[in-house]
Amino acid sequence: MRFTEHELTAALTGAAKSVLAAQDKDVRKGRRTADEAWEALGRFQRFQILDGLGDQLLPVLVALPDVDVEPGTRPAFTDAQITAAVEERLGEEGGKIRRAVLLKARVALVQVALAHVPPRQDPDALIVPDHL
Known part of the structure; x- marks a missing residue:
């Protein structure tokens, strides 16, 4: 899926x-x-959290399949699509139970991230202020 930099952030x-x-x-x-x-967090503490989550989330978000997104709506993915994207990026380490728990946790994390993606804007309807 192609997300804008603002959407990923x-x-x-x-x-x-x-x-x-x-x-x-x-x-x-x-x-x-x-x-x-x-x-209340310092800049470095925020960076540490974002860096750790970025390694887990960004490859999965980019690996999601392309879907048509109408202006004013968020991209919507099925649980199966999200699970498939997470499984592709999940390593082979650990046993069955550990892998299953990690899979469920990552899927939930990706769903939380997708819930925070802002609604897509219509690129043809952008209004440029007069002072620019």
């Missing part, structure tokens, strides 16, 4: 915030939001 950042929210005790207890926890 939004997907990766959204997945990173979701992972951080699952790991942060204050977010789980409702004391602060995931965005507040994200802003």
Whole structure:
């Protein structure tokens, strides 16, 4: 699938915030939001999270099959398409159970990332401001 740089960045950042929210005790207890926890991180800490997730997510997102996306909508993929793309990128290490758990976790992570992809915009309807 061909995603724009903005779409990939939004997907990766959204997945990173979701992972951080699952790991942060204050977010789980409702004391602060995931965005507040994200802003509290330093630049290097954000980079470390994004780098780790990027190695797992970006190859899978690029490997997804091409689908037609209407302007104003997000790309939609079936669970089978996502699972097939993850399986292609999954290594052969570990036993059956470990591999099955890793597969399910990666599929869930890709679904979270796809949920954060912004709606596609119509390239023919772009409005350029007068000052440009």
